[in-house]
Amino acid sequence: MELLSLLTLLLLAIASNEACQVQSSSSETTDWWQTAQFYQIYPRSFKDSDGDGIGDLNGITSKLEYLKDLGVTAAWLSPIFKSPMVDFGYDISDFFDIQPEYGTLKDFRALIKRAKELDLKIVLDFVPNHSSNESEWFQKSVKREKGYEDYYVWHDGKVNSTTGKREPPTNWLQYFRGSAWEWNDQRQQYYLHQFAVQQPDLNYRNPLVVEQMKRVLRYWLNEGVSGFRCDALPPLFEVLPDGDGQFPDEVVSGSTEDEEDRDYLTTTYIENQPETIDMVYQWRTVLDDHKRIYGGNSSVLLIETYSPAWFTMQFYGNRSTEGAHLPFNFNLITVMEQKGISASNVQEAIDLWLKNMPAGRTPNWVLGNHDKRRAASRYGKEHIDGMNMLVMILPGVSVTYQGEEIGMTDGEISWEDTVDPWGCNSNPDIYEQYTRDPERxxxxxxxxxxxxxxxxxxxxxxxxxxxxxxNVEKELSDGVSHLKIYKQLVALRRSSKTLQNGSTKYQTLSEDIFVVQRSLTKSATIVLVINFGSVAKIVDLSQFDKNRTESLLLLIGSIDSTKKKGTRYDPKSLSLDPSEALVLTSE
Incomplete structure (x- = not known):
């Protein structure tokens, strides 16, 4: 009876508009990645060491002390492998070598060595869905060399009964606009490319491909990396062809009238297939086996997917099999893109993850990356401190894209300066909808x-x-800056047992006011309050916590806050200026 009563109360709480509470799934003995601060580096744009105007590995090595000073746990590097750079490293011609513009294997090993000296971990971008068309594998497949005949997804196509001409097998569209099929004269077949024409899709229904990509993982683990961020997982598998060897067409989605845009069609047959989940489980086994054999720390597996929750959460694993440590949580990006920034939309984004996440798993929070407009530009510069506070105060892992710590905004890139293939495949009238150059x-x-x-x-x-x-130099010298606020947040997160292991309670108090509270027995309570509105508000935190009567000590305020650190404030009448965000404590 007692269990039934508890379940009834829980359902009633969820049905009402009360604060959401999440008990910590962490224990006092968490693995390194469970409370980590990941920092994404886009190598081409981070630091150039040789004057060619392109960032490189030695440039990254020279700035590792900056990351250490920030409090970063692990740096994730966007692809550094040998590539023709059609998609700036996401078109890999050799998965076992370094892009010469970025350096050499010797330079990479020096980077790993220096990172270990500073107790920083390096995570590499693993791009499993495709290779470059300049890859030796693809060239051999074109020639149908033994063992490479079906390394990629090849198809004869269809013959149009009216014109008699050969056409692509399906109407499938690529991410970078236009058909996802390309005819190869030498092989006399079409190949699938869900990204650029120069990025043919590997065929994961071929066990030789599966084993080859596991070799890639083992190679870089042996070079000392601490894990991988796996790029673009949803299109890894496409649906099996029918008995006649034909793939089905996608149907018109109704979301756009642009017939070249991938969103013009559904992606039922070319994304989120069940085999993709199993493939991730196999990669996790590779990482776990490496630790079992060689010892040392766990290697982490992070998964990029913008898939719906029902699919994304499967990446975590199940009762019998471990999956990815962290499927990336982009809800703070996608919900706000669709609906704008507000307290209720922030709560929706958090709910979408925490209410769907399997028990015992670790959440993570992402504000931006190399594919999305910079956080300060999307949310508004006035909200960057509040959003950085949010990802640091919420439980689990935080992920920062380079520049978010200083409030970098998008650059303005003309059509003439556009180099991103997504933008270049459009035209001067619409390229700004597609190009990713401004955030790079x-x-x-x-x-x-x-x-x-x-x-x-x-x-x-x-x-x-x-x-x-x-810029970093100025913000280090300023009395108050985004950078200094960011560093304070990371330091608090690293030192606070409450933030590492405490329970979480959060609530929208109004359309503008959002509150997060982290609590742990015998430890100080941490409270985050954000005003997403454009007018000042008086907040009564007793609406959020009826036991909250004692004053709260201000630890960190957003850049324009006039409140003084170390001052106590009445929780029943806490004034908040427009866009003001505060981190307070019960101590």
Missing amino acids: TPFQWTGGTNAGFTNGSTTWLPLAADYETI
Whole structure:
């Protein structure tokens, strides 16, 4: 009877508009990645060491102490492998070597060595869905060499009964606009490419491909990396063809009238197939086997997927099999893109993850990456501190894209300067809808020449216009800055047992006011309050916690807050200026 009563109360609480509470799944003995601060580096834009205007490995090595000072646990590097750079490293021609623009294997090993000296971990981008068409594997497959005949997804196509001409097998569309099929004259077949024409899809129904990609993982684990971020998982498998060897067409989605846009069609047959889940489980076994054989720390598996929750949560694993440590949580990006920033939309984004996440797993929070407009541009510069506070105060793992710690904004990239294939495959009238160049502009180290990114005369992409006022050098010297606030947040997160192991309670108090509370027995309670509105508000936190009567000590305030750190405030009448965000404690 007692269990039934508890379940009834829980259902009633969920049905009402009360605060949501989540008990911590962590124990006092958590693995390193469970409370980690991951920092994504886009190598081409981080730091150039040789003056060619392109970031490189030695540039990253020279800035590892900056990451250490930030409090970063692990740096995730976007692809550094040998590539023709059609998609800037996501078209890999050799998975076992370094792109010469970025350096050499010797440079990579020096990076690993220095990172270990600083107790920083390095995570590599693993791009499993496709290779470059300049890959030796693809060239052999084109020639139908033994063992490579079906390394990629090949098809004869269809013959149009009216015209008699050969056509692609299906109407499937690629991410970068247009058909997902390309005819190869030498082989006399079409190949599937869900990204650019130069990125043919590997065939994971071929066990030789599966084993080859496991070899890639083992190779870099042996080189000392601490895990992998797996790129673009949803299209890894497509549906099996029918008995006649034909694939089905997708249906029109109704979401856009642009027939070249991938969203013009559904992706029922080319994304989120069950075999993809199993493949991730196999990769996790590779990582676990490496630890079992060689010892050392766990290697982490992070998964990129913008899939719905029913599919995404399967990546975590099940009762019998371990899956990815962290399927990336993009809800703070996608919900806000669709609906705008507000307290209720933030709560919806958090609910979508925490209410769907399997028990005993670790959540994670992502504000941006190299494929999305910069966080300060999407949320508004006035909200970047509050959003950084949110991902640091919520339970689990936080992920920062380079520049979010200083409030970097998008660069303005003209059609003439556009290099991203997604943008280049469009036209001058619509390229801004597709190009990812604005969020990839060079990192802003100083307000001097080329923002301190390079000693050369040019940069591979134009700098963002505000580099003279938004840069590391200036923000380190300013009394208050986004960077200093960020560092305080990371330091608090690393030192607070409450943030590492405490329970979580959060609630929308109004359309503008959002509150998060982290609690742990015999430890100080941490409270985050954010005003997402454009007018000042008086907040009564007793609406959120009836036991909250004692004053709260201010630990960290957003950049424009006039409140003084170390001052106590009445929780029943806490004033918040527009866009103000505060981290307070019960101590």
